[in-house]
Amino acid sequence: MYIGVDCGTQSTKVVVVDLDNARILGEASRPHQLVEGGNGRREQDPEDWMDAFFGAFAEALANAGIESRTIRAIGISGQQHGLVALDADGKPVHPAKLWCDTETAVENAALVDRLGGEAGCLDKLGLVLQTGYTASKLAWLRATHPEAYRRIDSILLPHDYLNFRLTGEKVAEAGDASGTGYFDTRTRQWRQDVFATIAPELDPGKVLPRLIESHEPAGKITSAMAQQLGLSEDVLVSSGGGDNMMGAIGTGNIQPGLVTVSLGTSGTVYAFSSEPVLSDNATVANFCASSDGWLPLACTMNVTSATTLVRNLFGLELDAFSGKVADAPAGAEGITILPFFNGERVPNLPHATASFLGLTSLNATQANLCRAVVESATFGLRYGLELLGDLARDASQIRLIGGGARSPVWRQIVADVLGVEVICPHINEAAALGAAIQAAWCDEHARGGRTTLASICERLVSLDQDTRTQPDPEIHDTYQEVYRRYRTALEKRHGVTH
Known part of the structure; x- marks a missing residue:
């Protein structure tokens, strides 16, 4: 054990x-x-x-x-x-x-x-x-x-x-x-x-x-x-x-071709690489993996921390909040949020504060604001994914972890924003699972065994087919425009152009 x-x-x-x-x-x-x-x-x-x-x-x-x-x-x-x-x-x-x-x-x-x-x-x-x-x-x-x-x-x-x-x-x-x-x-x-x-x-x-x-x-x-x-x-x-690093192991992301996205307090996007990766953007971190190799990573600071703030503002339990998000249309009827309640790391804006843009007397509803904060947190992760370049560009599947991944409506938004299939592992606590897998790997080495990390991952990391979510092509097209609106706001408010 x-x-x-x-x-x-x-x-x-x-x-x-x-x-x-x-x-x-x-x-x-x-x-x-x-x-x-x-x-x-x-x-x-x-x-x-x-x-x-x-x-x-x-x-x-x-x-x-x-x-x-x-x-x-x-x-x-x-x-x-x-x-x-x-x-x-x-x-x-x-x-x-x-x-x-x-x-x-x-x-x-x-x-x-x-x-x-x-x-x-x-x-x-x-x-x-x-x-x-x-x-x-x-x-x-x-x-x-x-x-x-x-x-x-x-x-x-x-x-x-x-x-x-x-x-x-x-x-x-x-x-x-x-x-x-x-x-x-x-x-x-x-x-x-x-x-x-x-x-x-x-x-x-x-x-x-x-x-x-x-x-x-x-x-x-x-x-x-x-x-x-x-x-x-x-x-x-x-x-x-x-x-x-442990989340990568816990999602089986220990070889090239896989991308993991975490919807936690912060948000992370990472992909395994066999060689060091030097990005032309300083906010992409060329971290080492804890399984040999490297784990280029982009980290945003406001994901479930941002959605929790808005949810608590309205006094909503999780199910009620998810219901509000589902009730609003894609694009939240023109509301854009830059959810930098804790500053931001990707892009590098440590002193930034949150902005609620496009509010009118017609669209300022709980449902739209709830949807807008989920969308904005997801747009931040899309921005980070784009910074990974070739490592993530051809991904055919995103492995989704973190507290936000438990929400079917958020999974659908991620699929629609990114335009790619998403799926969750059976064990959502991927970092804890990854730590246990690494412990087994270490124990095998110490006992002179030859069991590989990959073989242990194959045994313990399984995907929950009930969470497999495909993007809706029509909504994905809508989000292309909504994301451009988000990037325009990012440029006007904070001068971020790339």
Whole structure:
């Protein structure tokens, strides 16, 4: 039996996987508290992640109805980019700043300049620093909280931190490390010279975690943690990875030709590549995959976070909200929303705010506003998909995951906007499933087995045929014009022309 954990922005999910019989035996989740500030601050207490993990683990195990000592390995997926800076006792010196924190936009712009602009970043890192990455968070901590900065003994990402709590080991792997801003995504090594530009007082050889391969274990679970969880002390914890990398594994996106789209708090679009990919657009990230290879990715910051804001504004439950979306016509009778409630990353607009355009006394209805926010979030993902170029242009199918993918009406909108078939995996929690699959892969390697990651994916990743959704050609044609309206608004309001 294997455990997959996904520590996301809103909650931690745990799944129990029976590899021998290729099925999920149990799952559970626990929410997190998000600390927000008007200046774009978005932080969490790492201890909340552990509390959520303990609760979800116990419930998932109970739901599975198995003995905890049958567990052989655990895999951890985590929200990318978060800064978890620890002191010599392994305690955070400051709350974890998250991927969606835009308070560090000034520091990010200064770092890009010091590294030689976009060309310098590409030369040194294989990608261009974005405000969401870890680098600017570290620069911000240095500038605004020097006392906390001086106490830094190690720097981890969220999934690395959970691995540390489980094993006592401070390690990292290439997929999640790609989003730090001080990692060369082509050579898969830390760029110590870039790190010195960000944090000159810190010794990268001391504070940065040891790099391991994706199929290697972070370590064995500690005796204390094994006792607390009721596990055997020989349980392995795999390298784990970022949620997008684990989501790729959990959707079987580990070879060229597949595209995954996530409708989560944020939105992501990614496709596997056997070689590093350098885009002509700085917002496409040449991340490494956590399965060897690379995972070029575009990430938008406002998807279910945006739809939830509008839904809560009207006091609607999910079913009622979906009903309103279905009641409105494609194009929401002329309403266009730029849903940048949290700023935006693709396109790079960290200080942007949301705009509601085209409102009149005739079209300002709940149904139209609900539909417009779903459409706008989807248009952002189409924009990101277009930036991936040849990797995504010829896709014949989109594998859709995330909370929004559970909605039939949203699935139809995605198919109609993109003009391509969409389908969901049976297991929607793709990142948690991917973490469990990677744990099984790691366990096989450790035991000297020859089972490949691809063969494990073939056994555990299945597509839900009931969710297969074809685009409506007539509505797709309508959306071509509505999308042009969205892009025109993006250009007029924010100067985004490509």
